[in-house]
Amino acid sequence: MDWKEGKEKFIQAWGALGTEWGVNRTMAQVHALLMISPYSLSADEIMEDLQISRGNANMNIRALMDWGLVYKELRPGDRKEYFIGEKDMWKVVRQIIINRKKKELEPMLKVLDEISGVTEDCDEAISLAKTVNDIKMFSSKADSTLDKLIKADSNWFVGTFMKMIK
Amino acid sequence: MDWKEGKEKFIQAWGALGTEWGVNRTMAQVHALLMISPYSLSADEIMEDLQISRGNANMNIRALMDWGLVYKELRPGDRKEYFIGEKDMWKVVRQIIINRKKKELEPMLKVLDEISGVTEDCDEAISLAKTVNDIKMFSSKADSTLDKLIKADSNWFVGTFMKMIK
DNA sequence: TGTAACTTTCAGTAAGTTCTGAAACTTTTA
DNA sequence: TAAAAGTTTCAGAACTTACTGAAAGTTACA
Numbered sequence: 001m002d003w004k005e006g007k008e009k010f011i012q013a014w015g016a017l018g019t020e021w022g023v024n025r026t027m028a029q030v031h032a033l034l035m036i037s038p039y040s041l042s043a044d045e046i047m048e049d050l051q052i053s054r055g056n057a058n059m060n061i062r063a064l065m066d067w068g069l070v071y072k073e074l075r076p077g078d079r080k081e082y083f084i085g086e087k088d089m090w091k092v093v094r095q096i097i098i099n100r101k102k103k104e105l106e107p108m109l110k111v112l113d114e115i116s117g118v119t120e121d122c123d124e125a126i127s128l129a130k131t132v133n134d135i136k137m138f139s140s141k142a143d144s145t146l147d148k149l150i151k152a153d154s155n156w157f158v159g160t161f162m163k164m165i166k
Numbered sequence: 167m168d169w170k171e172g173k174e175k176f177i178q179a180w181g182a183l184g185t186e187w188g189v190n191r192t193m194a195q196v197h198a199l200l201m202i203s204p205y206s207l208s209a210d211e212i213m214e215d216l217q218i219s220r221g222n223a224n225m226n227i228r229a230l231m232d233w234g235l236v237y238k239e240l241r242p243g244d245r246k247e248y249f250i251g252e253k254d255m256w257k258v259v260r261q262i263i264i265n266r267k268k269k270e271l272e273p274m275l276k277v278l279d280e281i282s283g284v285t286e287d288c289d290e291a292i293s294l295a296k297t298v299n300d301i302k303m304f305s306s307k308a309d310s311t312l313d314k315l316i317k318a319d320s321n322w323f324v325g326t327f328m329k330m331i332k
Numbered sequence: 333t334g335t336a337a338c339t340t341t342c343a344g345t346a347a348g349t350t351c352t353g354a355a356a357c358t359t360t361t362a
Numbered sequence: 363t364a365a366a367a368g369t370t371t372c373a374g375a376a377c378t379t380a381c382t383g384a385a386a387g388t389t390a391c392a
Contacts, residue, residue, distance in 0.1 A: 190350065219351060220353075222351050
């Protein structure tokens with residue numbers, strides 16, 4: 001297999017994975033492209049490579065910068081903006097966790113707290129309260145674990161996880 | 167807040183969370199409904215409660231049974247099928263991990279292996295190979311961790327994770 | 333300050349996903 | 363074995379999300 005074919009496959013696979021995780025396909029593909037590119041690319045190069053429109057490219061590059069997975073790079077003497085992808089897998093995963101946690105876990109915990117106000121004494125209310133409580137316990141545990149994970153560095157992760165799964 | 171309002175909110179929130187994780191809204195809502203219901207429900211009751219069609223209810227109940235999150239329950243002397251949701255949060259999370267792992271992680275690893283065939287000696291090929299390798303290392307680590315997690319029981323999880331994050 | 337180079341926005345359209353409802357199928361029981 | 367009760371399937375409709383392309387907005391230089 002030559003690298004062009006490999007690149008093609010990689011971008012496809014990453015895009016598909018993104019879709020299943022609620023990330024839009026193009027955003028994941030732009031990310032894949034920048035992750036494997038040894039140098040920064042301009043919006044035009046990205047558009048050309050993935051065959052997408054300027055608007056689409058712009059919006060997804062922006063989203064990736066918001067997520068902290070892509071950075072702007074300015075080349076002296078060139079007015080174009082170039083973009084470079086985060087290459088460190090650990091940082092990539094970390095950024096994704098940070099973003100999803102904020103967007104999903106925290107709102108969920110908020111709703112659960114509100115529901116804790118239910119205190120009637122019928123089967124339904126009791127069952128609801130129990131489920132809500134279980135989820136709360138589980139998620140606050142997950143939440144603090146993720147917090148530690150986020151603060152920890154890559155080596156810590158490798159070391160501790162390896163020990164833990166032995 | 168009375169339990170009906172709480173139930174309503176819970177189903178909404180669980181549905182929204184599902185959407186963000188690539189699970190369809192109705193499937194997540196049916197799951198939420200069954201999770202907090204103290205007794206099993208028939209397809210008709212689910213349709214009525216969530217205001218959805220028979221076809222929709224049927225397809226999503228089936229999907230939940232495939233995922234191992236909902237079971238069929240037969241009441242003696244009644245020809246209707248009743249459904250009961252898995253109540254143990256730990257099992258719910260486990261089942262979800264098992265299913266997503268199979269559907270997503272494994273295909274990704276397969277593609278990465280294929281791409282490992284790229285061995286040219288230009289910048290592009292080297293950068294691609296490096297990224298692919300990093301992801302492979304990361305995912306096989308994640309994979310084996312998840313395997314242990316799946317095999318472990320709830321108490322183990324609580325204990326080890328708590329130790330780990332201290 | 334004018335204009336060229338580049339970036340951002342957004343209304344309309346395309347693509348993709350989920351839902352409905354009715355028909356086909358299966359099972360049970362009289 | 364007929365028909366009643368229940369379940370499954372699926373084509374098309376409804377809805378949701380993503381993309382295009384052109385116009386508006388910025389910035390940078392002469």
